Amino acid sequence: MTSHVTFIGAGNMASAIFGGMIESGYPREAITATARSGERLETLEQQYGLNTTTDNQAAIAQADVVLLAVKPQVMREVCAELRDAVQARKPLILSVAAGLDAATLEDWLGGDLALIRCMPNTPSLVGAGASGLFANDRVDETQRELATRLLEAVGLVEWVEDEALLEAVTAISGSGPAYFFLVFEAMIEAGQQLGLSEESARRLALQTGYGAACMARKSDLTPAELKRNVMSPGGTTEQAIESLEQAGLRQAFSEAMTACARRAREMAKELSQKD
Ligand SMILES: NC(=O)C1=CN([C@@H]2O[C@H](COP(=O)(O)OP(=O)(O)OC[C@H]3O[C@@H](n4cnc5c(N)ncnc54)[C@H](OP(=O)(O)O)[C@@H]3O)[C@@H](O)[C@H]2O)C=CC1
Numbered sequence: 001m002t003s004h005v006t007f008i009g010a011g012n013m014a015s016a017i018f019g020g021m022i023e024s025g026y027p028r029e030a031i032t033a034t035a036r037s038g039e040r041l042e043t044l045e046q047q048y049g050l051n052t053t054t055d056n057q058a059a060i061a062q063a064d065v066v067l068l069a070v071k072p073q074v075m076r077e078v079c080a081e082l083r084d085a086v087q088a089r090k091p092l093i094l095s096v097a098a099g100l101d102a103a104t105l106e107d108w109l110g111g112d113l114a115l116i117r118c119m120p121n122t123p124s125l126v127g128a129g130a131s132g133l134f135a136n137d138r139v140d141e142t143q144r145e146l147a148t149r150l151l152e153a154v155g156l157v158e159w160v161e162d163e164a165l166l167e168a169v170t171a172i173s174g175s176g177p178a179y180f181f182l183v184f185e186a187m188i189e190a191g192q193q194l195g196l197s198e199e200s201a202r203r204l205a206l207q208t209g210y211g212a213a214c215m216a217r218k219s220d221l222t223p224a225e226l227k228r229n230v231m232s233p234g235g236t237t238e239q240a241i242e243s244l245e246q247a248g249l250r251q252a253f254s255e256a257m258t259a260c261a262r263r264a265r266e267m268a269k270e271l272s273q274k275d
């Protein structure tokens with residue numbers, strides 16, 4: 001039987017996941033989404049044909065899975081609102097909120113709940129997501145399989161057994177799409193400085209990023225080996241890579257990802273201490 005999934009929050013991340021689920025054949029009538037704004041929900045209802053409501057409690061009356069997809073800063077308030085309905089039904093809880101740890105969320109929802117923390121990313125919308133998942137002790141094998149099935153409908157799933165590793169997942173794949181979008185922005189700008197039209201530079205840069213990712217996924221060679229294969233000795237790529245290394249690209253990524261993981265930890269502290 002198809003599990004009914006209710007999304008609390010219907011913004012960028014939730015719509016990437018339910019959009020991807022529907023795209024991959026998940027029955028739209030088994031999905032409900034909530035938000036504060038009725039206008040946003042009307043648009044989503046027209047676009048995806050799923051059930052929508054601004055009433056969070058009513059939305060989980062039939063839910064087998066409740067997927068929490070509001071901003072971390074409003075999560076406590078939303079959990080307080082859901083607490084009684086969740087305790088009455090005991091659905092599997094999935095949270096995609098950055099930073100908020102499983103024990104805090106479980107506590108805010110009244111305790112004794114099977115809860116999975118998930119760090120997805122927005123390419124889920126096109127079936128190319130990457131999600132890291134962590135389950136608390138109350139999650140059984142069937143529930144793990146259900147979460148895997150839901151998230152695999154929108155991309156790759158990687159389980160971690162140490163919750164702290166979700167900070168690393170956030171740094172690499174949760175926030176990661178933004179790093180690549182920045183690289184595309186920079187390449188398009190540089191392509192234009194070299195004389196290409198914005199449209200040509202964009203088409204070439206995006207196809208190159210897509211091609212490199214497809215090739216690296218299929219190949220038995222490491223990214224370092226694939227990079228060397230593009231670099232003819234004394235040729236053009238050597239100049240470009242040397243310039244990027246000298247500009248400190250490697251160190252910049254290390255610092256950016258460390259800052260990202262640190263922010264996830266800080267958010268957890270700030271939010272769980274809030275009265
Ligand atoms: N964006 C990303 O790439 C990623 C985000 N995440 C996590 O996903 C979560 C959501 O982020 P994102 O989708 O970007 O945020 P958005 O701001 O796009 O979406 C938030 C959604 O929550 C809704 N909302 C706010 N308050 C309530 C409420 N009281 N009841 C019901 N719905 C409510 C908003 O509705 P309305 O618009 O009507 O106010 C909106 O639909 C965050 O916790 C974030 O950490 C995780 C991985 C990646």
Ligand SMILES: O=C(O)[C@@H]1CCC=N1
Pocket residue numbers: 098170174175
């Ligand atoms: O920036 C954020 O906080 C969220 C979590 C990971 C991606 N976006």
